[in-house]
Amino acid sequence: MLRKPMALLKKDFLLEISYRFSFFLQFGGIFFSVVMFYFVSVLIGESPTVQNSLSRYGGDYFSFVLIGIAFSNFLSVGLGSFSTNIRGEQMMGTMEAMLVTPTRLPTIIISSSQWSFAFTSLRVAVYLILGAIFFGVDFSKADVLPALAALLLTVIAFSSLGIISASFIMIFKRGDPIAWVISTSSTLVGGVYYPISILPDWLQSFSYLFPITYALDAIRLALLQGEGYSSAVGRDLTALIIFSLVTLPISLLVSRYAVARAKKDGSLAYY
Template sequence: MLTLRKPMAFLKKDFLMEVSYRFSFVLQFASIFFSVVMFYFVAKLLGEAPSVQKSLSEYGGNYFSFVLIGIAFSNFLSVGLGSFSTNIRSEQMIGTLEAMLVTPTTLSNIVLSSSQWSFAFTSLRVGIYLLIGGLFFGVSFTGAAVLPALLALVLTVVAFSSLGIISASFIMIFKRGDPIAFAITTSSTLLGGVYYPISILPGWLQSLSYLFPITYSLRAIRLSLLQGAGFGEVGGDLLALVLFSCITLPISLVCFRFAVARAKRDGSLAHY
């Protein structure tokens, strides 16, 4: 139980901090509703156009269902990429990082634990996206294959987090202006099929899109949730995510160790 004590303490602390800003807390949920409504009308505008139907045939042909999953699950991209660096920077700025580092808690534990709330809150947000879509806008998840979708989600979190830890390493040394998160977020949103299927991109851009894990994540999750695709059908995408994580996770840990050692040597661990 003691091993969970520290992560749970971070979760509790971050929850208490979040709800202490009540208006902002409520507003975040309201923004989900407005975002869903906006895309509902965009979907209505596109309607049943044959070109839309053709591009989305793989996912059932409905743009609203397609984009709902895209915007909901791309939240994990933002949080995976940004939460580690954002949280470490936030602790540096409010001045609590040194107080934490004097306790027998490793920096890697601090960085990982301080991101739990972001992931938990994002999971809640994604759930609300899907709930609003299902309850108010007719998106059907009746035939959804939940297990492959969940596995894809876990692998997605690992893959995005690896990139996020590389980004946090950068922030630890250079403090601001992290190019990694910027480049990956922009490219993933553009090429990963968040708002439109990658099949509408020119061939060379489609090839580029396979370099980003979000392409595999969204395809696996959409196929599982909207078309009830099982492990066999999304196995290729899951494998790609596993491979991606196997490559980036060790690199991220090496980068992080290097960054911590460098910051401790330079005396800039708590600088911002």
């Protein structure tokens, strides 16, 4: 049952490491990003305003933003990897060869994103390890299980949105509005670089429409404050479950329609 997903994962891994320079360059990018935010935190971290705003997460800006930038990678990959990978296979010309095999299209679409998620997990781990070893981020109180639960629900919620986004690509080939709107809005109001408490009230209320707000809150509370299934983390996890329950069936319906439409048009393999 897992042989086909594993074959797709292995293929994507082999393709990725065939571009060795790019593979290692990405880790260099993480290092520079971490260093840059470290100096930003040196500049503003002592400010009482910053410390008050972040008291919920322990008051340290660098720890706050490190988790924000690390885990927002899952937002990008969840939203973008399905459509990017479909488009990539279409452009390489390999989509048709896969579609003519007795492998179900959902298996191809979902499995094609495994490598992106696996690689993102590795990137996130590198962010956290760099932060802990070289920049003194304190994870001693971390409660990993609720953080993992939040991460899993986040991946499901973002992936559902990503599958809807991929459905647009199947029909319109380019110009996917879903990923763009959610990605930019989530970065603006989701609490990646600053806490949502500093936003004006009207903008803050928008924050609660995006799963990233709950995901980052739960992960920060669990990793930095060791809050297990506290009421705050529990509220975040409940919100993520509701998001997933709403978006997952919608994404399946939309993708089913998109596949039928693309097969009717004969454009499933084209870009």
